[in-house]
Amino acid sequence: MGTLSDQNAGTRRTTLSRDRVLRAAIAYADANGIESLSMRSLANELDVVPMALYKHVANKEDLLDGMVEIVVGEIDQAAATGEWKHDVRLRILAARAALLGHSWSRPVLESRGAMTPAMLSYLDALTGLFLAGGLSVDLTHQMMHALGNRMWGFSQELFAATPPKDAETLKAQKAALPAHYPNLAEIAKAAMHSDPASRRAPGCDDQAEFEFALDLLLDGVGRLQAHR
Amino acid sequence: MGTLSDQNAGTRRTTLSRDRVLRAAIAYADANGIESLSMRSLANELDVVPMALYKHVANKEDLLDGMVEIVVGEIDQAAATGEWKHDVRLRILAARAALLGHSWSRPVLESRGAMTPAMLSYLDALTGLFLAGGLSVDLTHQMMHALGNRMWGFSQELFAATPPKDAETLKAQKAALPAHYPNLAEIAKAAMHSDPASRRAPGCDDQAEFEFALDLLLDGVGRLQAHR
DNA sequence: TGCCTAGGTGTACGGCGTACACCCCTTCTT
DNA sequence: AAGAAGGGGTGTACGCCGTACACCTAGGCA
Incomplete structure (x- = not known):
């Protein structure tokens, strides 16, 4: 009667998994704020000892990466109508809506290198909308950067960060990029050609x-003013 | 011969001060990265015990605030020429240049409420350039928000944050605002009128x-494309 | 039957921010 | 000249953090 002891609160807990950990972390951050999310508090939430989490996430960085990955993955991917301005607008507003649902997600996302698969997929889709709309590769490239910049003069958007990390894996994933993210690959290639030797990401002139x-x-605002 | 012992490394250290602490912190972050700046490492740098710093800064948050305050204060305030587009451009590029000199400053600035005097002064000056250029108060208001937003859909710019904090002091500083930051006060007033009951900062519709x-x-990009 | 291994546990370490009680040296008062 | 006052540096200690490492244990497979 006592050996299979802990059926403590009625619900028998299913075993942990990376997904369960990440979703619990998201729920906890939503409810209590990201600053009070620690490996210990999260473990406690899952009725588990802190070190148990490390069987499912590599470390806290990885935990945070996984959390934003899920949120970004939830961005609604509306079908394209063919009017690129409308489609882009919709996609971006969907991203905004997804992130606004988790107030911690924007700072966490920005604090990180962030080039996860879900993120790349979103960016690739957006790039694709511009290209499909007939914008030139160069203009699309510029526009993507324009969308990522914050214009107070407080710049450096979401690219850059995490430079090589590991020359091997970097080269490997760069080679694999066109297959998964064809649109990103296209503007990357064009940028590389136009300016072969450049400081940061190949061929990008931040300034x-x-x-x-x-x-x-x-x-734009000058034109609005001119039209009264 | 021994009692006035420590003239240890030749240079007798001058006594600490808030300014010396902040500048040492900036230098340390520039050299070693913001993530390795701790009260302990900074104290060590100043040949002092960690708790000594607390006589000059309230806590680590205050230290970081003070650091960005200095960096923002160093933004070059070029004289206005009267051509508002040119003047705004210059001012913003000056801000960018100032922040790029300290790679840690952008994330630190963004992670904070940030409405320090230097920051407000910068924003007020920028606002003033638009108004002086003949832009309407409403258009200026919109433009300031446009400059603060990051357009991936990952929004919520630099305003908002830190809601009341202390109803007393808040009301006091709001009353004092027009005197120090007349341009900001003007758009705030206009926004208040147009939409009396609103969620966040008075009269601002984030969406x-x-x-x-x-x-x-x-x-803008559509127009560029149309012109080939 | 007995081994292998995935997954949860327990203990421990070093680093962090900072509260609190000191003490000493300067300066100001009478 | 004496003594009070207080600004500024010190020492100790607490509770939190992330996580390394050794351990145990239950299930699946040979």
Whole structure:
């Protein structure tokens, strides 16, 4: 009567899994704020000892990566109508909606290298919408950077970060990129050609891209003013 | 011969001060990365015991606030020429340059409420340039939000955060705002009138502002494409 | 039957921010 | 000149964090 003891609170807990851990972490962060999410508090939530989590996530960084990966994966991918401006608008507003549902997710996402599969997939889809709409590769490239920049002068968007990490794996995944993310691959290739030797990501001129976006905004508002 | 012992490394250290602490912290973060800046490492750098720092900064948050405050204060305030687009452009590129000099500063700044005097002063000056250029108060308001938003759909810019904190002090500083930051006060007042009951900062519709900026960018790039 | 291994446990370490009680040296008062 | 006051550096200690490492244990497979 006592040996299979702990049926303590009625619900017998299913065994842990990476997915269960990540979703519990998301729920906990939603409810209690990201700053009070620790390996210990999360373990406690799952009625488990802290070290048990490490059988499912490599470390806390990996936990956070997994959390944003799920949130980004939940972005609604509406079907394209063919009007690129409308489609892009919808996709971006869907992303916004998904992230607003978890208030911790934006800072966490931004604090990280963030180039996870879900993220790349989102960016690739967006890029594809521009290209399908007839924008040139260059213009699409600029636009993607414009969308990622914050324009106070507080720049450096979501790319960059985490430089090589491991020359082997980097080269391998770069080779695999076109297959999974054809649109990203296309603008990457074009950028590489136009400016072979450059500082950060191949062929990207941060300063020029920042100024492009800034001018787009300034010209846009100038035009609005001119039209009264 | 021994009692006034420690003239240890030649340079007798001057006494600490808030400014010396903050500048040492900036130098340390520049050299070693923000993630290895701790109260202990900083104290060690200053040949002092960790708790000594607390006589000059309230806590680590305050230390970080002070650091960005100095960096933001170093933004070059070029004289206005009267051509608002040019002036705004210059001011923003100056901000970018100032922040790029300290790679840790952008994430730190964004992680914080950030509404320090130097920050408000920068924003007020920028706002003033738009207003002086003849833009309407409403358009200026929208533009300021557009500049603060990041357009992946990963929104919520630099405003918001830290809601009341202390109803007393809040009301006091709101009353003092027009004197120090007249331009900010003007758009705040206008926003308040147009939409008396609203969720976050008085009279600001996040969603609408986000969409305004997004459309500005999309229309701008659409126009570029049309001109080949 | 007995081994292998995936997954949960327990203990422990070093680092963090910081509360609190000191003490000493300077400066100001009378 | 004496003594009070207090600003600023010190020492100790607490509770939290992430996580390394050794261990145990239950189920599946040979």
